[in-house]
Amino acid sequence: MPSAIPTFLGILTAGTLLAGAAFAAPACEPAKVAEKYPAIAGKTVVFGYDPSIPPYAIIDDKDKTKVSGSDIDLAKAVFDCLGVKYELKPGAWPGLFPAVVSGQIDAMFYLYYTPKRAEQGDFITFMKAGSGAIVQKGNPKNIKAEADLCGKTVSAGLGTVEERQMKTLGEKCVASGKETIQVMTSTDAPSGFRLIATGRADAMVIDLPLINMMVKRNPDVYSVGYSVISDYQIGGAVKNGNPLGPAIADAIQALQASGKVKEIFATYGIDPAVEIPATLKTE
């Protein structure tokens, strides 16, 4: 992906600048919420998540009403840092962003930033996307790079960036004289993994930490086909113009400065290298 390199550098530069700017303000002052964020003070923030996607949100093995995961821990840290009350609301992944846009929920995490999505919501990016392909143990179809997916049956999550990537990649395959990609869309990650285990799909393209966790837990079933740190940025999303957006950006900057974000990433096996300085993106 040669075209990704300049963008990548650009992000690094912007990140450095922002990290510098963040020095001025990053501090959690929950007691001062009314003063710092009058628009959100006293409100209960509704945070939506899909509790079937490890390691970002998973229900507790023992007490199934409890939920943990990197998104959940970070959300708790952010809202505690801001000093607002919050409610965690479980829902299926495809419904989360529409609910943010319609105002049914206030915020969600771990959404890939795209300019098109930013037309509907404001983003607070704080990490880069690692993505890859999970395949059957031993990689029988020899999928070692994106280009190897041509002519294969590939699963991707409904409404994910990977799903759309696969569709454009399929067109590229055809343009270069290869067969297109058969995309099998799965509504949740575990059902996509099952497609690999049963051989119904040759690979599933999905978020890298999820692949790493899955392969670690089931080394007899899965292998990593390939992995890339992409130029995609991931972050939280709020409705356009929601004053919660800048507040979350401030809070994450503060948590990044204090090392809390790295700590959470480490807890859930996410490579700390993907972290980038929190930035509010309104378009």
Place this chain on the structure above:
Amino acid sequence: MDFLSQVLGYFTSGFLWDGAVLAVEITACSIVLGFILGLGVALLRMSRLTAVRAGAWFYIWLMRGTPQLLQLVFIFDALPAIGLKFDSFTTAVIAFSLSEAAFAAEIIRGGILSVNPQQGIAASSLGMGPATTLRRIVLPQALRSILPALAGNAIGMLKMTSVASVIFVSELTFRSQQIVGQTFEFFTVFTGAAMIYLVLTSVISAIQAYLEHALDPERSRGGVKGYGFLDKILPKRSVATPAKVGKSAAPAVSAADRSELVRKLLADSVKPSSTDEEPLIVCRRLWKSYGDRDVLKGIGLEVNRGEVVAVLGPSGSGKSTLLRMINHLETLDEGEITIGGRYVGYAKKDGKLVPTSGRAQARAEVGVSMVFQNFNLFANLTALENIMEAPIRVHGVPRDEAEKMARQLLATVGLSGHADHLPHHLSGGQQQRVAIARALAVKPRVMLFDEPTSALDPELVGEVLSVMRSLADAGMTMIVVTHEMNFAREVADRVVFFDEGEIVEQGRPEDVLDSPTKERTRRFLNRLGGEAEASEG
């Protein structure tokens, strides 16, 4: 047995059952609301107004034709833009109800169409309004036949609630997916969840069986086979006083006794009044056409109080149409009809009669009853209930009083032993006698008979005619469309001969039948005589 214990663990998991309860709550609310809405849509779909029908059709087309998932997301995420923000549960109930309404509407419509519409006409002729008829006669019969389909919808909906996870409804399937997200052991989790679904759908099936049983008119009315198990565990439906009288035990009523009984029962309606000199029924210049065909061409007919008029004529000559116009089952094109000086369901506007609403009520007020060729008894009610229905629902007669009168009427027509029998357990002759009793129960001033014996086996004709004869003897005003020459000759005060929408000839029976003056009458009578001989030979 690790597998089994795991499955059992999930099957008994409170976390999953919480989701199941949520699914059940949504399904229960939506099925009930959906049915009520669906009934409304079904009725609109059968409206006489094209625009209303089209609207109902469009609704069904839209809701059945779009995915449930999209409807949910639309209501949850699009309506907030116009200020309608519902929570997850409310959204789910609204979306599933609206969708169910569309499916239920067509099922209900099918059920209503499956009920013989003649029963509705009979109810209307007894003065029962459309709403009463729907509630008491049509729906109970329709419901029974559509229950299996509705239960199927309920089961489908229970499982379909899983798509509501996109609007943050954390129901059973979504919860099992969450467990899978945690353990990646999908097989045991989903098996446990499937077992929970099976338990729930079994409950729906049991409710279906119970309702089918409860709606079965045969239950406790002569013993029906096939529900042995349910009969044991369910309470019997109470029937006033179950008469355990066999057919042979029916008391024989002599013709004279019967006339006396009828006279007593109908004391009010048959009693002469001050307007006695005026004809009771007056038809003037009646015109009626169906499309290009003129069915009635300027008919004039007057019937006096206590008079029995027999209407004869070939099939399609307009006899039945005349009868149905007198009690306004058919609307006239031109001319006018009065009974006791009143229009039945018309108002005069610029010299023309215009139909008004509340036609059934008008019939009840004027006091005109009708007996049909095919009896048209209410199939879901016993003989006794058939007779009691209109007095209770239309005339507000107290139940015990209505029952007392109904039993007297049944005795009058010689069917005391069949009070608790459903119509389809009665012979044609018995059904027609119940129909006559039913028509008498509203204490009419006029009885219209539309070929009352034409659908009967020859050996059953006599019993019906004998009942009609006693009515005539009791002084009832009657118009009888018939092919029974002997009845016309012996019972009628006047015979009217109809052909091609016109009265060809009328007069005393012996004059018209024995020495007709018109060629058309003669030809008809010859033909009838020939047929009679042929059937005898």
